[in-house]
Amino acid sequence: MIKIICVGKLKEKFWVDAVKEYSKRLSKYTKLEIIEIPDFKSDIASIELDKEKDNILSKITDKDYVITLEIEGEELSSIKLSETLEKKLIQHPNITFIIGGSSGLHEKIKTRSDFALSFSKLTFPHQLFRVILLEQIYRSFKIIHKETYHK
Numbered sequence: 001m002i003k004i005i006c007v008g009k010l011k012e013k014f015w016v017d018a019v020k021e022y023s024k025r026l027s028k029y030t031k032l033e034i035i036e037i038p039d040f041k042s043d044i045a046s047i048e049l050d051k052e053k054d055n056i057l058s059k060i061t062d063k064d065y066v067i068t069l070e071i072e073g074e075e076l077s078s079i080k081l082s083e084t085l086e087k088k089l090i091q092h093p094n095i096t097f098i099i100g101g102s103s104g105l106h107e108k109i110k111t112r113s114d115f116a117l118s119f120s121k122l123t124f125p126h127q128l129f130r131v132i133l134l135e136q137i138y139r140s141f142k143i144i145h146k147e148t149y150h151k
Contacts, residue, residue, distance in 0.1 A: 001031040001094045002137060005059050007052050007101035008039040008126050015127045022134035029141040030089075034130075035059050045103035053106035056098060065092035066113045069099050069133065071123070073116030082140035084115075097137075099129060 010016045019034070026032050037059070040051040060066060065088045076084065088095055097117075098109060110116065119132065142149035 001033065002026070003033045003035065003059075003064065003094050003096040004099065004130070004133065005035045005037060005056055005096060006099040006126065006130055007037045007056070009036050010127055010130065012127065015131060018131045019134060022131065022138050025138050026134070026141065029145070039101045048101060048103045049106040052101055053108055056106075056109055057112065060096055060112065061094065063092060064094045064096040065115075066096045066098065067115045067117050068105055068110060068113040069097065069119070069129070070105065070110070070116045071118055071121060073118035075118050075120070078136060078139050079143060081117075081136060082143035085137070085140045086144045097133060099126060099133065101126070 010019060023032055023034070037052060037055045040048045042048045042051075085095060098105065098113070100109070119129075119136070124132065139149060
């Protein structure tokens with residue numbers, strides 16, 4: 001199963017529709033659970049991170065293989081990501097991706113992470129990034145099953 005924990009809610013209909021489309025496509029290959037954690041607004045980033053941390057950690061089990069999305073993480077090609085997912089799904093019942101809020105991720109979340117993944121040194125809007133992540137997971141399953149899609 002793939003689990004995606006994200007801080008914040010999708011607001012615009014086009015993001016919601018894109019997530020629904022990739023969720024539908026992924027249902028052919030795996031169970032998918034998307035968990036939205038409320039984002040906390042504060043002028044002090046450490047307060048935001050601390051409040052979000054407990055909510056995120058409560059959604060993770062000891063058996064989950066946790067991949068945090070971090071600018072400082074390792075960049076992988078789509079093929080390498082598919083190989084990683086294929087291998088980890090054999091070893092773990094759940095692969096859990098975590099997309100932090102506007103202030104990033106608390107150090108305890110980063111410490112719990114099994115792998116820090118970066119898609120780029122660029123900063124993306126969180127709503128857009130959720131769609132990008134789902135598309136890459138979908139692409140990974142297409143590669144794993146040797147189906148046309150990835151070029």
